Amino acid sequence: MNWWKSLKGKVKQAEPLKNHTTFRIGGPARFFIEPSDPQDLKLLLGFAKKYNLPVFIIGSGSNLLVNDKGINGVVIRLGAPYFNRLSCKGSYLNAGSGVPLGKVIFFAREHGLSGAEFLAGIPGTVGGALAMNAGTVSRKTGARSIQDLVKEVTVMDYSGNIMTLQKKDIKFGYRKSSLSKYIILGANIKLAKADRGKITQRIKEYMGYRKSSQDLSRPSAGCVFKNPAGDSAGRLIDLCGLKGKRVGCACVSLKHANFILNLGRGRAADVIKLMKFVSRKVSAKFNISLTPEIRIWQN
Ligand code: EPU
Numbered sequence: 001m002n003w004w005k006s007l008k009g010k011v012k013q014a015e016p017l018k019n020h021t022t023f024r025i026g027g028p029a030r031f032f033i034e035p036s037d038p039q040d041l042k043l044l045l046g047f048a049k050k051y052n053l054p055v056f057i058i059g060s061g062s063n064l065l066v067n068d069k070g071i072n073g074v075v076i077r078l079g080a081p082y083f084n085r086l087s088c089k090g091s092y093l094n095a096g097s098g099v100p101l102g103k104v105i106f107f108a109r110e111h112g113l114s115g116a117e118f119l120a121g122i123p124g125t126v127g128g129a130l131a132m133n134a135g136t137v138s139r140k141t142g143a144r145s146i147q148d149l150v151k152e153v154t155v156m157d158y159s160g161n162i163m164t165l166q167k168k169d170i171k172f173g174y175r176k177s178s179l180s181k182y183i184i185l186g187a188n189i190k191l192a193k194a195d196r197g198k199i200t201q202r203i204k205e206y207m208g209y210r211k212s213s214q215d216l217s218r219p220s221a222g223c224v225f226k227n228p229a230g231d232s233a234g235r236l237i238d239l240c241g242l243k244g245k246r247v248g249c250a251c252v253s254l255k256h257a258n259f260i261l262n263l264g265r266g267r268a269a270d271v272i273k274l275m276k277f278v279s280r281k282v283s284a285k286f287n288i289s290l291t292p293e294i295r296i297w298q299n
Pocket residue numbers: 135136137138210213221222223224225226227231232233234235236238255256257258293
């Protein structure tokens with residue numbers, strides 16, 4: 001039975017995931033599906049369970065390394081219009097989980113709402129950013145992450161039940177949250193009224209810092225490792241003299257040592273080898289064990 005034909009959303013088979021990750025790496029997904037709305041998503045989850053297909057959720061693919069063989073399962077992207085809605089009421093902003101963070105920031109600015117500027121330049125979606133509690137560290141403002149803005153988040157569990165979780169019901173940590181065990185459908189975030197000119201200025205500052213310190217010249221997944229407490233993984237890798245270190249087409253950036261770049265035909269296997277090499281060197285020199293920030297999909 002062609003179960004996928006009863007879905008309303010878009011279905012692709014053998015879809016190369018390298019076209020959906022900022023690393024430009026990843027083999028094909030057996031099914032790549034964009035459900036049209038929560039009912040369609042629930043139907044899809046039921047089929048996946050029935051046919052024993054593992055389910056993976058992809059946002060903008062910006063913090064993700066997909067193995068070279070691909071995914072023998074269902075990759076779901078919440079790209080349909082239902083999951084891309086944006087609205088605001090007073091100083092609250094409601095966003096579907098598929099909305100890119102950049103859109104949230106500019107929509108907020110148009111409505112004179114401030115608070116989300118620190119997310120400028122982070123290439124994720126609302127769902128991805130919440131699942132991993134995306135954020136920034138700045139000398140001026142210290143560490144900030146999306147948890148600071150959350151009021152409530154609507155999620156679906158893998159049995160298709162929809163719930164709205166209040167902030168107090170959600171556990172956030174450094175680049176992780178308890179939301180990652182659900183499929184995030186949308187969120188309500190709290191901002192504050194402010195002058196549009198000032199908001200624009202702050203967005204420019206965050207973007208400027210990112211452009212000056214990070215390597216955006218080649219495909220990558222941003223910072224590869226989490227920062228160890230009180231330090232920066234990039235600084236430690238740099239002190240090991242690893243900038244420019246290559247395995248195949250995977251290369252430690254010359255500009256920011258916590259970035260691994262895909263120089264062209266990068267393979268996940270090369271990135272993983274390079275990550276292991278970097279971890280071993282940092283551990284030998286500083287006795288600090290680095291943990292990946294990026295998600296690695298291998299099934
Ligand atoms: N540094 C070096 N060499 C390098 C890289 C950094 O010496 O090759 C030094 C810098 O000079 C600075 C310190 O390390 O003194 C920290 O560097 P940076 O300001 O670039 O911040 P980071 O800790 O490397 C974190 C986040 C970034 C976020 C920036 C800016 C993590 C793992 N990284 O980077 O997030 O954009 O702060 O707010 O939390 C990401 O999550 O993918 C990401 C890039």
